[in-house]
Amino acid sequence: MIDAMPHLAVIRFGLGPRLNEPLPTDPRAWLAAQVTTAAPPPEGPSVSETLKARDADIRDRDANGGTPPGQARVVPIIRADQRAWAERRLTATQPYRERLVDFWMNHFTVSGRNGGTRFMIGAYEREAIRPHLTGRFADMLVAATFHPAMLNYLNANTSIGPNSPAGQRNRRGLNENLAREVLELHTLSPAGGYTQGDVTEFAKVLTGWSVAERAEPFNTVFRPQAHEPGQKHILGRTWDAGQESAEQVLRFLAQQPATHRHLAVKLARHFVADDPPPGAVRRIEGALRDTDGDLGAVAAMLPTLEEAWAAPLSKLRPPKDWVLAVCRAMALPPERAEAAIGGMASLGQPLWSPPQPNGWPDTAEGWAAPEGLMRRVDWANTVSARGQQLDVRVVADAALGPLLRAETVTAVMRAGSVREALTLTFLSPEFMRR
Amino acid sequence: MMETCEGPRASRRGFLLGLAATLAVGPTRLAFARTEGDARLVVVILRGALDGLYAVQAYGDPAFAGLRGVLALPEPGQENGLLDLGGRFGLHPAMPSLHGLYAANEALVLHAVAGNYRTRSHFDAQDLLESGAGQRMTSGWLNRALAAVPNPEQARMGLAVGLGLPLLLQGPTPVGAYAPPGLERPAPDLVYRVAALQAPDPVLGPAFAEGMRARGFVAETLGPPGAPDRDQLNFPRLAGSAARLLAAPDGPRVAAMELGGWDTHAGQANRLPPLLRSLDEGLGALKTGLGDAWAKTAVLVVTEFGRTVRPNGNNGTDHGTGGVAFVLGGAVAGGRVVADWPGLGGDGLLENRDLAPTQHLRGVAKGLLRDHLKLPEAAVMAAFPRSAEAPALRGMVRG
Numbered sequence: 156m157i158d159a160m161p162h163l164a165v166i167r168f169g170l171g172p173r174l175n176e177p178l179p180t181d182p183r184a185w186l187a188a189q190v191t192t193a194a195p196p197p198e199g200p201s202v203s204e205t206l207k208a209r210d211a212d213i214r215d216r217d218a219n220g221g222t223p224p225g226q227a228r229v230v231p232i233i234r235a236d237q238r239a240w241a242e243r244r245l246t247a248t249q250p251y252r253e254r255l256v257d258f259w260m261n262h263f264t265v266s267g268r269n270g271g272t273r274f275m276i277g278a279y280e281r282e283a284i285r286p287h288l289t290g291r292f293a294d295m296l297v298a299a300t301f302h303p304a305m306l307n308y309l310n311a312n313t314s315i316g317p318n319s320p321a322g323q324r325n326r327r328g329l330n331e332n333l334a335r336e337v338l339e340l341h342t343l344s345p346a347g348g349y350t351q352g353d354v355t356e357f358a359k360v361l362t363g364w365s366v367a368e369r370a371e372p373f374n375t376v377f378r379p380q381a382h383e384p385g386q387k388h389i390l391g392r393t394w395d396a397g398q399e400s401a402e403q404v405l406r407f408l409a410q411q412p413a414t415h416r417h418l419a420v421k422l423a424r425h426f427v428a429d430d431p432p433p434g435a436v437r438r439i440e441g442a443l444r445d446t447d448g449d450l451g452a453v454a455a456m457l458p459t460l461e462e463a464w465a466a467p468l469s470k471l472r473p474p475k476d477w478v479l480a481v482c483r484a485m486a487l488p489p490e491r492a493e494a495a496i497g498g499m500a501s502l503g504q505p506l507w508s509p510p511q512p513n514g515w516p517d518t519a520e521g522w523a524a525p526e527g528l529m530r531r532v533d534w535a536n537t538v539s540a541r542g543q544q545l546d547v548r549v550v551a552d553a554a555l556g557p558l559l560r561a562e563t564v565t566a567v568m569r570a571g572s573v574r575e576a577l578t579l580t581f582l583s584p585e586f587m588r589r
Numbered sequence: 590m591m592e593t594c595e596g597p598r599a600s601r602r603g604f605l606l607g608l609a610a611t612l613a614v615g616p617t618r619l620a621f622a623r624t625e626g627d628a629r630l631v632v633v634i635l636r637g638a639l640d641g642l643y644a645v646q647a648y649g650d651p652a653f654a655g656l657r658g659v660l661a662l663p664e665p666g667q668e669n670g671l672l673d674l675g676g677r678f679g680l681h682p683a684m685p686s687l688h689g690l691y692a693a694n695e696a697l698v699l700h701a702v703a704g705n706y707r708t709r710s711h712f713d714a715q716d717l718l719e720s721g722a723g724q725r726m727t728s729g730w731l732n733r734a735l736a737a738v739p740n741p742e743q744a745r746m747g748l749a750v751g752l753g754l755p756l757l758l759q760g761p762t763p764v765g766a767y768a769p770p771g772l773e774r775p776a777p778d779l780v781y782r783v784a785a786l787q788a789p790d791p792v793l794g795p796a797f798a799e800g801m802r803a804r805g806f807v808a809e810t811l812g813p814p815g816a817p818d819r820d821q822l823n824f825p826r827l828a829g830s831a832a833r834l835l836a837a838p839d840g841p842r843v844a845a846m847e848l849g850g851w852d853t854h855a856g857q858a859n860r861l862p863p864l865l866r867s868l869d870e871g872l873g874a875l876k877t878g879l880g881d882a883w884a885k886t887a888v889l890v891v892t893e894f895g896r897t898v899r900p901n902g903n904n905g906t907d908h909g910t911g912g913v914a915f916v917l918g919g920a921v922a923g924g925r926v927v928a929d930w931p932g933l934g935g936d937g938l939l940e941n942r943d944l945a946p947t948q949h950l951r952g953v954a955k956g957l958l959r960d961h962l963k964l965p966e967a968a969v970m971a972a973f974p975r976s977a978e979a980p981a982l983r984g985m986v987r988g
Contacts, residue, residue: 268850309854310854310855310903310905313855313902313903314901314902314903315902317902322902327902327903328901328902329901329902329907330854330855330901330902330903330905330907331854331901331907331908332852332854332907335709335710335907335908339710339712340712345708345710345713351709351940354709471792471793503753510636510849511636511637511711511712511849511852512711513711513712519792520727520754520759520792521753523754523792523793523796524749524753524754524766524796525749525754525765525766525796525797525799525800525802525803526749526751526766526767526768526800526803526804527753527754527800528787528793528796528797528800529780529797529800529801529803529804532775532779532780532783533775536775536779562786562789563786566782566785566786570782575779575782578775578779578783579779579782579783579786582783582786582787583786583787584786584787584789584790584793587787587790587793
């Protein structure tokens, strides 16, 4: 029996093998090392720089009678950030870390479907998610919630305390959106048993936190004149008014057992199985509880779950992971990053653009739609046209090793062209899964 | 599958025949008699929660204008005013097609309606709306209802329109899928071989086979795919294509479509009109595309819940409860607003914030399954288990 562990490690916890690159000889140590030591983080514009670019775009447009005089400054920012995203994953030396980044980006979804958020998402990943990847969940929650991208996406930047000076002057008021999604999606989940009253009170706590989008500091600001005065009551606790209260509530929510449970279920679903094994959920939950939400401890623990190594591969690769796996299996050079970005879009998972705040689905049923699968053939057939120089048997072996089925080998070897053989490899059920 | 991979051509044929046989002879569908008539049902899900009081404004309620503030439009007859729906309610002026159907007695407006849940979570509410039950199920009510309808030979009864398969149509009954092409398509022969590879996979096998079936059918009905078009996933065009598939004599009979973007927490008066216009054009495209089959069609337009009656701090609205639904089509006894109006003044609002629901969304859907698709009572109950509190709404369909 050939050892499947190296392939399982790279497929389950990574982005799939990259052609002509060696597999880890000690898969567990390879994963553990990615948790303890981080490669240099990606570079890119700060959120303030993106907001300044947006501000300049708006000024130009207004000066030009309402139509943009040329290409907006934010367009190359978005394009470069997306390219960098794909390039990093096509050649990742720490693919487990990239998977964790993508997991938390989806947990704390901000979406480019919102034009006022779109240009900030690269900065959001760099500033709110990556620094806390192996840090405290509470710190990531605070960083994500207060990031301009999140405040803008979920409308907190315009939520005003009705009894605050600004609320009294402008007759404007609360917007519940961020408060509700933090409780429902980012922390407790509905199983946590909060009420509409808790949502409203939390929305009041969050008032004042806004984004200076058209002026210095082009970043998150606290506007005391918009903060709702008076005590607020959430989940049976009382908080005094003030700038500190929002972070206090977030840190309180981060350590609730319901939050740990919710995160444990999502992590187990992502890395183990659509129906998370209860034992795995309990162990992740226990790790979160015992370490006060240390995401590094959790990241180190996930590869130690026996369930995570069970064969056969059970998770369906969503378009993002499947497209990246195809590109890596063909050793597509980073200069062709646009191919990956375009593939994700044509398969219904455009980068950084989930339709709703709950992010992309993380189960097979969310991605096994008939037409979506047919489009995978279309796309694989298109990209495989660039692989004429490849030895198909080598590609299939490198991508799947002992996981490759005899039926797939037969079909691949009988194919009439390299292009068809590659398409068949990438559409085999074992390649579609992780 | 190894034995079917022996000679490429013969094996492919054999494989496909075997596949068709497996899919066509399901045990459940044989248990039901063929239903009468040739009825078409289209369900449109508006994801994100449409503000029902914005689309259909209760201008006749004395408390309406005061509560709604900037979201109240001028009354019918005034400049940019509402389109009148009989004296108390007015339709948003971005929906002239729907208003035309209403005037032709082909559209019903159901107001102060809600599902059997009181969550203000989009995601829970959409799951329950589509499950049709008190808790999330792994199948949708429309899929379970389809178990009672016999499948024609060439096409699935149910059709998911768009790239995804909504929970509404997920379940044991195989359904078709259609989305316009976006990429160059490989030779059919290659697709057959991919299908053979995927066939043993319990999830991918059936889904892939259905994708092939849908494309084959689509090619026959709509002609070969043209050049990729950036705009082809827009709702009116998708609705037009779906309508033409539904109109085909051997085409699907039930379709589900979705349109997102209704979660208007800010600047609602700017954000909703283009969406309402897109919905309205799509509804018009359904009628045009269905042609003669429109007379046998009912379209149900639903959303997960309504929104707060008062605008929030950003001239938007937050998640609420009671909202609006539409039922339209040539088979519909329309021209009425169906509402047990709870009133907005006094203590009329639910929790002093939401439109109080006074009729059941499940009852509306049950009424269409029973009176329009003419499904037996047992099939309606399978679609909507434990729904005694929501009796099937009567009188929505002509006849």
